[in-house]
Amino acid sequence: MKSKKNKTLIPIPTLLIILTGIVGATVLTPTLIKLLEGVIVTTEPVEYRLDAPSEVLLLADVSPVDRQTALEAIANQEKPSLDRNRARFLLASDILRGDFDGAKALNYLKNLEKEYPILAPYILLRQGRAYELTNDTEKAQEIWLKLVTEFPEDLVSAEAYYKLGTYDQNYWQEAIKRFPQYPRTHEIVRTLLKKEPNQKDLLLLLATYDLSPQTKGDLDTLVKQFGKELTPQQWDIIGQNYWQNNHFLQASQAYIKGTSTPEHLYRIARGYQVSKKPTEAKSFYLKLVNEFPDAPDTGLALRRLATMTQGDEALSFLNRVDKRFLEEAPKALNQKATILTALGRFPEATQVRNQLLQEFPNSEEAANYRWQVAQEFARANNLVSAWQWAQQISVNNPDSDVAPKAGFWVGKWAEKLGQPEEAQKAFQFVLDKHPHSYYAWRSAVRLGKDVGDFTTIRSLPLKVETPVARSIPPAGSNMFKELFLLGENQEAIDLFRGEIGNKPEVTVSEQFIQGLIQQIQGKNLQGINTIWSLKNRRDNPEDYQEWRILRNSPEYWYGLFPFHYEDLIVKWSTERKLNPFLVVSLIRQESRFEKEIKSPVGATGLMQIMPDTGKWIAPQIGIKEYSLTDPNDNIKMGTWYLNHTHETYNGNSLLAVASYNAGPGNVANWLKRYSLDDFDEFVENIPFPETKGYIETVFGNYWNYVELYDPQIQERIEN
Structure with a gap:
């Protein structure tokens, strides 16, 4: 602007x-x-810089009551400054949302649009609301008309049209015409549909621009009432909306009536497949293969067909996945090897795996095969060969998911072979190349860093320090970024959604912001998974490069490892003499910070406590009434139980966490079968893949939380 x-x-x-x-x-x-x-x-207005030092931005997530005095002191400063503008804007916003004192808000908003132009439209919007609260509705409408006149292209003008429409609904039509992608426009449309439900054009607008889950009912109405009138292009729009919100069967049925493209045929088939309709799925996969033999989607379709058939028929589909489909070819070879092994055709399986290594040495499938062979040699106590195969992963597949583990075990095997220098190199490689992995922590331990081992985590002196201000988002307009930094969440979210519109695919940075927004909305599981799934975009070189740049920033890791419920976690961890980073790590794994989540077997809340376990804990901590979905009650009881497991195993966090997941009976059995002399080998020997993965994930979380939120940990790593 x-x-x-x-x-x-x-x-x-x-x-x-x-x-x-x-x-x-x-x-x-x-x-x-x-x-x-x-x-x-x-x-000139005060110079605006997103990265300027700011006392106000430190208050973005502080409640209006708690920040009022500090904001007033900044707002009343005589010298013009960006912070003074921000303080006045936030004070007016808090007033308009709180005690509704329009006159008081106007004092802070007077001429502010001239001094703070980055948010001028939002200032005018607030001025109108303030006048409305003083019952000067004519002045309010005058201000909103000024907004749409001076900022006709700004999405926030839709908010002004909405407000004007409460006095004259003709203005709502202007919002629909000019800003169909904006969330407030969708609210207007739904208000109009309540009065007259069967309006095809309005339903199509929602189908096109509102990709949120709440559109499902509108899509169903559109299909039911106007299905015979819709064009193939309109069916494409409906299919896209259903697909994005995981209504796969309805998406398939819509795409059938749409335009015939490789992507649509694949989605029809896949939608039927996940909806347990294999006959229909196979039919459309074959149609895709026959009509578009060279399309990128065809390679994946052939692999899907192989999973729906057996033996030689499955192999025949996989044999057609050649170098035309570079993303799918190594996966197809891996599938072929698995099928041939199951059929007892071992020489052929070996030949296919060698082909995988020769033609696609840098693939994830090649890395997994190398690790499989390395493990087989290790189990046979042929550590030299195990080392050699695992070492190839560091050379050929350094970014593979299995690379940190392979690098760590290269170090462990080198130690056993009496080569400490090689072991040190391997551990340092993992720590440098894969610093956020579970094996980076295990490598730091082997390198003698003071970062705590399984038996010392509980007593390790650590201090939680969360960021005091939000980080600048990596995408979106400066107006959005300013609203986000100020903590004006709803307006920031609406503006970003409007800026994204109905793009079929967002950028990596935009998807990252979507994950942050979902967490702001309390959708923590969805938000963390949205950010985590960015790694799945590695097949696209541009996306992969953008992801690599993003993940080198602390903002990415703060989004992936948030510290929700910090006060309660620190409070009850301190009470139980537990490491708060271990507690938050367990919560992240158990529930992704979803306070009301329930597992299929009934485990409930942040720390996934079983109802019977809760009944057993309650009298021991002196409480009669509690709710497992209440964060305080859940963390209070969950930390008591985690402390109980620690006491059971003499403060050994490995066994305590294993018991939390698998139960004390299983842990007792493993202790009888496996030695605790080497913790890493004990973890590898655990016969439950779920528990082994659970341990690696929880302590991998722990390592990331320590790195992010303990300011002294980096000194310990470097020393």
């Missing part, structure tokens, strides 16, 4: 003194004075 100059009238007495000194006049006539009353000078 271009800065607008702020026109400021100079007081007449001051101007008279200035001019008297300039022209040497001793007398100014009334005529001259009258002329001077129209004289203006211009001053």
Whole structure:
């Protein structure tokens, strides 16, 4: 947005003194004075910088009551500044949402749109609301008309049209016409549909632009009432909306009536497949293969067909996945090897795996095969060969998911072979190349870093320090970024959604912001998974490069490992003498911070406590009434139980966490079967893949939380 100059009238007495000194006049006539009353000078608004140091931004997530005094002190400063503008904007916003004192809000908003142009439209929007609260509705409408006149292209104008429409609904049509992608427009549309449900054009607008889950009912109405009138292109739109919100069967049925493209045929088939309709799925996969033999989607379709058939028929589909489909070919070879092994055709399986290594040495499938072979050699105590195969992963597949584990075990095997220098190199490689992995922590332990081992985590002196201000989002307009940094969540979210519109695919940075927004909305599981799933975009070189840049920033990791419920976690961890980073790590794994989540077997809340376990814990901590979906009750009881498991195993966090997942009976059995002399080998020996993965995930979480939220950990790593 271009800065607008702020026109400021100079007081007449001051101007008279200035001019008297300039022209040497001793007398100014009334005529001259009258002329001077129209004289203006211009001053530039305060310089705006997103990254400027700010006391106000530190208060973005503080409650209005708790931040009021600090904001007032900044807002009342005499010297103009960006922080003064921000403080006035936030104070007015808090007032309009709180005690609804329009006159008081206007005091902070007066002329603010000139001094704070980055948010000028939102300031005008608030001015109108403030006048409305003082019952001066004519002035309110005048301000909102000014907004849409001066900022006709800004999405926030839809908010002004909405407000104007509460007095004259003709303005709502202008919002629908000009800003169909904006969430407030969708609210207008739904209000109109409540009065008259069967309006095809409005239903199509929602199908096209509102990709949120709540559109499902509107899509169903559109299909039911107007299905015979819809064009193939409109069916495409409906299919896309159903697909994006995981209504796969309805998406398939819509795409059938749409345009025939490789992507649509694949989605029809896949939608039927996940909806347990294999006959229909196979039919459309074959149609895709026959009509579009060279399309990128065809390679994946052939692999899907292989999973729906057996033996030689499955192999025949996989044999057609050749180098035309570079993304699918290594996966197809891996599938072929698995099928051939199951059929007992071992030489052929070996031949296919060798082909995988030769033709696609850098693939994830090649890395997994190398690790499989390395493990087989290790189990046979042939550590030299195990080392050699695992070492190839570091060379050929350094970004593979299995690379940190392979690198760590290269170090462990080197230790056993009496080569400490090689072991140190391997551990340092993992720590440097894969610093956020579980095996980076295990490598740091092997390197002698003071970062805590399984037996010392509980007593390790750590301090939780969360970021004091939000980070600048990596995408979106500066207006959105400013609203986000200020903590004006709903307006920031609506603006970003409007800016994204109905793009079929967002960028990596935009998807990252979507994950942050979902967490702001309390959709923590969805938000964390949205960010985590960015790794799945590695097949696209541009996306992969953007993801690599993003994941080198601390903002990415804060989004992936948030510290929700910090106060409660620190409080009850301190009470139980537990490491708060271990507690938050367990919560992240158990529930993704979803306070009301329930597992299929009934485990409930943040720390996934079984109802019977809750009944057993309650009398031991002296509570009669509790709710497992209440964060305080859940963390209070969950930390008690985690403390109980620690006491059971003499403070060994490995066994305590394993018991939390698999139960004390299984842990007792494993302790009888496996030695605890080497913790890493004990973990590898655990026969439950779920528990083994659980341990690696929880302590991998722990390592990331320590790195992010303990300011001293980096010193311990470097020393």
